[in-house]
Amino acid sequence: MAAIRVFEAAARHANFTSAAEELGMTQAAVSYQIKGLEQRLGVGLFVRARGRVALSEAGRLIAGQVSGAFDALDEAFGRLREEDESLLRISTFNSFAAQWLAPKLGGFQLAHPGLAVRLDNSEDPVDFARDDIDVAVRGGFGDWPELRVEFLMRVLFAPMASPSFISQHGPLDTPGQIRASRLLSPDDTWWPRWFAGAGLSDPPPPSRGGIRLDSQPLEGAAAMAGQGVAILNPVFWRAELADGRLVQLGEAMLGNRGIWLVCPEHKRNAAKIKAFRQWIAHEVANDPDAATLTAPARSGPSVTLPK
Amino acid sequence: MAAIRVFEAAARHANFTSAAEELGMTQAAVSYQIKGLEQRLGVGLFVRARGRVALSEAGRLIAGQVSGAFDALDEAFGRLREEDESLLRISTFNSFAAQWLAPKLGGFQLAHPGLAVRLDNSEDPVDFARDDIDVAVRGGFGDWPELRVEFLMRVLFAPMASPSFISQHGPLDTPGQIRASRLLSPDDTWWPRWFAGAGLSDPPPPSRGGIRLDSQPLEGAAAMAGQGVAILNPVFWRAELADGRLVQLGEAMLGNRGIWLVCPEHKRNAAKIKAFRQWIAHEVANDPDAATLTAPARSGPSVTLPK
DNA sequence: GCGAGCCATAAGCTCAGCTTATCATCGCCG
């Protein structure tokens, strides 16, 4: 196999020395490989005459096609590299994608017109070894030793409801009033933590068989439709809060988890990764709600933030 | 390079184990090669999931073209083998080719219709390392240690002239009369040896500036045209002697050289070589004039044969 | 005749690539 690669170069150069140079080996190695190939085939590929080599009849017969085959291989791997360089596969979780990343991603696309972007959403953290993913945004504590980790923002959460729900079921000014109202996804772990942070030490009432929606976008949509109070990340619902479709009830709490940008170590210097990292860091810095405090310590306490 | 070959097989099988089987290696080796290739490329070629492997997006992108390239290589080398197997390149010297081999070669062609035959003629012994030759017929003593050697026949020589020359310049019944006539290629080494064998111990007269033709066919043609007496191998001029265009003068002498079939050791078992060897041995055996005595000893004495 | 190019060969080293052995995982089936 290696011998064929050597033959291809030698045939093109009609000169073992310069073929060796192209291949980054010595002339002796080329001679050795060609000799071996000829012996295995039982056919002379080159004629040695007057201190030179030239393709023999047999060599001439195959040289073209062999070169063509290597061109095809080069092209295939070239395409692979190109494809790889020009496609950024991002894995993230639904709420982040839908409520934060997707609306901003157009700007990234504009800044990097040659780069195709594909978003893969999954609540489960992506396995880089299993799936063809370049970079992921995931929540947690940044403790992924195999991966290159970059802190993006802390997780915030606060109860939210639509103005119509508040006017129908309000007032919802105190934590107690909120706890007594209709909670969406009442078994969400954020609820007890928020109530605890708000000073209600007794546990919330057991789930009243309330609606359990699987992702924040759906909970937000339900809340906006006046179906109850959802506990959501204000960072993700900035637009809805701004135009009044949602109203934040009480203070936002700072979770002990963070949102991180991660990628496999070996890809950390790929141009597309660097571009994305740079862009997203800038977007985070420019997001007035993304609380870019220091990264959370493992199982640090929840922190209350002013509304 | 080897890794690409492994990738090609693994991609086709979508199964490392059976790919390893096809390649005659172990599953571990396939796994190792694929892993190395992926690392060098920085791209996953397979996705490992649920104890199986499947081509990743990247792998799928190139698998087809890679397989195609290998097909092209296989085809090229297949053509080479086929070409090599279906073409027999024979090197021989002019007189043998023109006066003995060529007229019989049609029979070989008939017996082996799939085999193309090419005759390369040269008075100099062929260099198998230099030229693309499968088999050669050459004169000498059979002492070519690098080659597979097979004895064909002894060399004979006898003076010959055309009937018209004899009637004009005859009689040419005794060696002395012949020596006094017009000799073609008078400096041919066969002349003194033939005269010596015929009992004339004194050297032949010095070259009278006579015609020096370079090959036996030309000498024979000159003799048939009545231009003088040529010393020729009766085996090669059987037809001309039979139909009277040439007349043999005196006895034929057995030279100490032989005519041999030779081929490179490594080709001795090639089908086309075996076929030719078998055919030519049969032709020699059936040639009533080819004196198939034992092979000559190195510098053995000339032997006189009855006319 | 001499030097520059080029290829073949010899000797020797080194690590890529293999094997063997073992483990982990998954799917299947009783």
Next chain:
DNA sequence: CGGCGATGATAAGCTGAGCTTATGGCTCGC
């Protein structure tokens, strides 16, 4: 559920293919 068969990953260790360096021989041009 638990054992089994199939499949891959991984570790450890060996070995010879394939390299390098060094040299010699040949041919050509000056």
